[in-house]
Amino acid sequence: QVQLQESGPGLVKPSETLSLTCVVSGYFISSGYYWGWIRQPPGKGLEWIESMYHSGNTYYNPSLKSRVTISVDTSKNQFSLELSSVTASDTAVYYCARHLVGATEAFDIWGQGTMVTVSS
Amino acid sequence: QSALTQPASVSGSPGQSITISCTGTSSDVGSYNLVSWYQQHPGKAPKLMIYEGSKRPSGVSNRFSGSKSGNTASLRISGLQAEDEADYYCCSYAGSSTWVFGGGTKLTVL
Numbered sequence: 001q002v003q004l005q006e007s008g009p010g011l012v013k014p015s016e017t018l019s020l021t022c023v024v025s026g027y028f029i030s031s032g033y034y035w036g037w038i039r040q041p042p043g044k045g046l047e048w049i050e051s052m053y054h055s056g057n058t059y060y061n062p063s064l065k066s067r068v069t070i071s072v073d074t075s076k077n078q079f080s081l082e083l084s085s086v087t088a089s090d091t092a093v094y095y096c097a098r099h100l101v102g103a104t105e106a107f108d109i110w111g112q113g114t115m116v117t118v119s120s
Numbered sequence: 121q122s123a124l125t126q127p128a129s130v131s132g133s134p135g136q137s138i139t140i141s142c143t144g145t146s147s148d149v150g151s152y153n154l155v156s157w158y159q160q161h162p163g164k165a166p167k168l169m170i171y172e173g174s175k176r177p178s179g180v181s182n183r184f185s186g187s188k189s190g191n192t193a194s195l196r197i198s199g200l201q202a203e204d205e206a207d208y209y210c211c212s213y214a215g216s217s218t219w220v221f222g223g224g225t226k227l228t229v230l
Contacts, residue, residue: 038221045123046158046166046209046221059217062121095165105213106156106171113165 002026004096004111012090012118018083022096022111023076030054030074036099036107037070037081039092047092051099052079059101086118124149124210124222131228137198140225142210143191148220150191154213157186157195160224161206169208170195197227205229 008020022035029035036051052058052070060068069082083090093115097107125143132138142155149155153173158166168177170186173193183204185196193212197204210222 045224046211048211048219048221051219061218100171101217104156104171104175105152105154105219106168107158107166107211108168108171108177110165110167 002098002109004098004109006094006096006111006114008094008114008116010114010116012086012116013120014087014118015085018081018086018090018116018118020081020094020096020114020116021078022080023078025077027098028074029072029077029079034059034099034101035072035079036097038095038097038107039090040095040113041089041092044092049081049083049094051101053101054079088118090116091118092116121214121218121220124212124220126208126210126222126225128223129226129228131230132197132200133230134200134202136200137196138200138227140195140197140208140210140227142193142195142212142222144193144212144214144220145191148191148212148214149188149193151215152213153188155186155188155193156211157184157193158209158211159204159206160209166209200229202229 034051037049072079093113098109157170174186
C-alpha cells in the first residue's frame with residue numbers, strides 16, 4: 001500500500017524559503033511514476049505546483065516556476081520542494097501526490113497535507 | 121493558465137442526482153479527454169473519484185460518473201447519500217506538460 005507523508009516547518013517568515021519533504025512508503029520512487037506537489041490556501045481551491053520524475057525531469061506551474069526548486073533523494077525514498085521569496089499568499093496546506101503523467105494524468109494517491117503559514 | 125470554472129455550490133436531497141460542471145477552454149478540457157475529479161471532505165486530503173473523464177478507480181461507487189461535452193466536463197452523482205457531502209474539484213491536462221484545477225464545488229446534501 002503506497003503512502004505519502006509530508007513534513008515541513010509550519011511557520012515561515014516572509015521573503016524566506018519554504019522547504020517541504022514528502023516521504024513515500026510502499027513503493028520505491030526510483031521505480032517510476034511522477035511525484036507532485038499541490039497546494040490549497042485556506043478556504044480556497046487546489047493549485048498544482050510541480051511534478052517530477054526520479055531522474056530529475058520536472059514539470060512546473062508557469063506561475064510558480066521561477067520560485068520553485070525540487071530535489072529527490074532515492075536513498076531515503078523522498079522528494080522535496082523549496083519555494084523561495086514567500087509571501088502571505090503562499091500560506092496553504094501543501095499536499096504531495098503520485099501523478100500518473102503520461103497515463104491517466106490523474107493524481108491517484110495523496111498525502112495528508114501539511115499546513116504552512118507565512119507570517120512574521 | 122486560468123483555473124477551470126465550477127459552480128461554487130450545489131445541493132440535493134438524499135436519493136436524488138446532481139451534476140457538477142467544470143468549464144475550461146479549447147486548450148485544456150476541450151482538447152483532451154484527461155479530466156479527473158476529486159472528492160475532499162473537510163480537513164482531509166482529496167480523493168480521486170474519476171479519471172480520463174469517465175473512468176472510476178477501483179473502490180469508487182458506480183453512483184459517480186463523468187462525461188464531457190465540448191469545453192465542459194461534468195460529474196454526476198446519483199442516489200445522493202449523506203456521506204457524499206464534500207467539496208469536489210476537477211482537474212484537466214492543459215497541454216505543454218501543465219495541469220489546472222477547478223475552483224471547487226461544495227456539495228450539500230439536504
